[in-house]
Amino acid sequence: MIFNSFLSLIEVDAINQVGKRDGIGAFILIAIEAIGMFFLLKWIPLNGSYIYYQLAIHSLWIGAIILIVVLRKQGLSSIGFKKEAVPYITVGVFTILAVVCAVWKENNEIMGRWFFYLIVVGGGEEILFRGVAYPRVAKMFDSPLAALIITGSLFGAMHQIAPMVWNNAPWYGVFNHLGGGVIGTMFFLFIYASTENIINAILVHAALDFSKYIPFFSILSILYVIVLVVFKKARRKTV
Numbered sequence: 093m094i095f096n097s098f099l100s101l102i103e104v105d106a107i108n109q110v111g112k113r114d115g116i117g118a119f120i121l122i123a124i125e126a127i128g129m130f131f132l133l134k135w136i137p138l139n140g141s142y143i144y145y146q147l148a149i150h151s152l153w154i155g156a157i158i159l160i161v162v163l164r165k166q167g168l169s170s171i172g173f174k175k176e177a178v179p180y181i182t183v184g185v186f187t188i189l190a191v192v193c194a195v196w197k198e199n200n201e202i203m204g205r206w207f208f209y210l211i212v213v214g215g216g217e218e219i220l221f222r223g224v225a226y227p228r229v230a231k232m233f234d235s236p237l238a239a240l241i242i243t244g245s246l247f248g249a250m251h252q253i254a255p256m257v258w259n260n261a262p263w264y265g266v267f268n269h270l271g272g273g274v275i276g277t278m279f280f281l282f283i284y285a286s287t288e289n290i291i292n293a294i295l296v297h298a299a300l301d302f303s304k305y306i307p308f309f310s311i312l313s314i315l316y317v318i319v320l321v322v323f324k325k326a327r328r329k330t331v
Contacts, residue, residue: 099236099237101281101282101285101286102236102237102240102278102281102282102285103236103285104172104226104227104281104284104285104288105169105288106169106170106171106172106223106227107227107230107231107236109166109167109169109170109227110166110170110227110228110231111231112231112232113232114164114166114228114231114232115228115229115231115232115233116232117160117228118224118225118228118229118232119225119229121157121160121220121224121225122220122221122225122246122250125153125216125220125250126249126250126253128153129250129253130253130256130257132145132149133253133254133257133258134257138258143204143205143207143208143212144204146208146212147207147208147211147212150211150212150215150216151211153216154211154215154216154219157171157219157220157224158171161224170227171219171223171224171227171290172218172219172222172223172284172289172290172291172293173223173289173290173291174288174289174291176289176291178320179287179289179291179292179295180291182292182295182316183210183291183294183295186206186295186298186299186309186312186313187206187207187210189306189309190202190203190206190302190306190309191203191206193305193306194206202305202306205302205305206298206302206305209297209298209299209301209302210294210295210298210302213297213298213301214293214294214295214296214297214298214301215294215298217247217297218280218284218290218293218294218297219290219294221243221246221247221277222243222277222280222281222284222290222293223284223290225239225243225246226239226240226243226277226281227239229242229243240274240277240278240281241274243277244270244273244274244275244276244277244278245270245273245274246273247273247276247277248266248269248270248271248272248273248274248276249266249269249270249273250269250273251269251272251273252265252266252268252269280293280296280297281293283296283317286317286321286324287317287320287321287324288324292316292317292320295313295316296313296314296317299312299313300313
């Protein structure tokens, strides 16, 4: 019973919109991301222009993923995008707050960092690992739990790429990130599944990483998700 309750927290509608063979495509996209990131981090200069290179490259990458999904005729809902105004408005509000804080503190880096965490970190990682990979791997193995562990482990392993490139860290350091990757995946999957929109997972992911610049962003994003979940549950009971 407890196990079934846990699974219900991480099940998403997108699992029913994809086929088993789509899991292979998800693994290919993750491999492309890993290889591409490794060589791009070697090529991109680690200076003030770093975030703008990343923004441009990941915007194209996200666009390519969306195009693949559209061409597969699976619909954007198969990667977690839903036609709801609130999540998009909330992202707009957070962006305005980041811009205001950047102007107030006279620090343009704050503005650039927000877009970096929103598009590169939150957008890139959530769309690939939770939006594309998770439901397709779950369908492939007929197991949301297996998908959680597999995609979570891969998500964690990817965090070793930057240390390998920049600090000559050993490849086997990936094992240090596997547990955290699974836990992080569980957390963001819960947000995605409970709010029924991956935009909310993207927002929270970005806000948590960005909180080193503006601390209240993390608290504000979590409160937003809590209110949204409560509102959705109350709305279901009245329907």
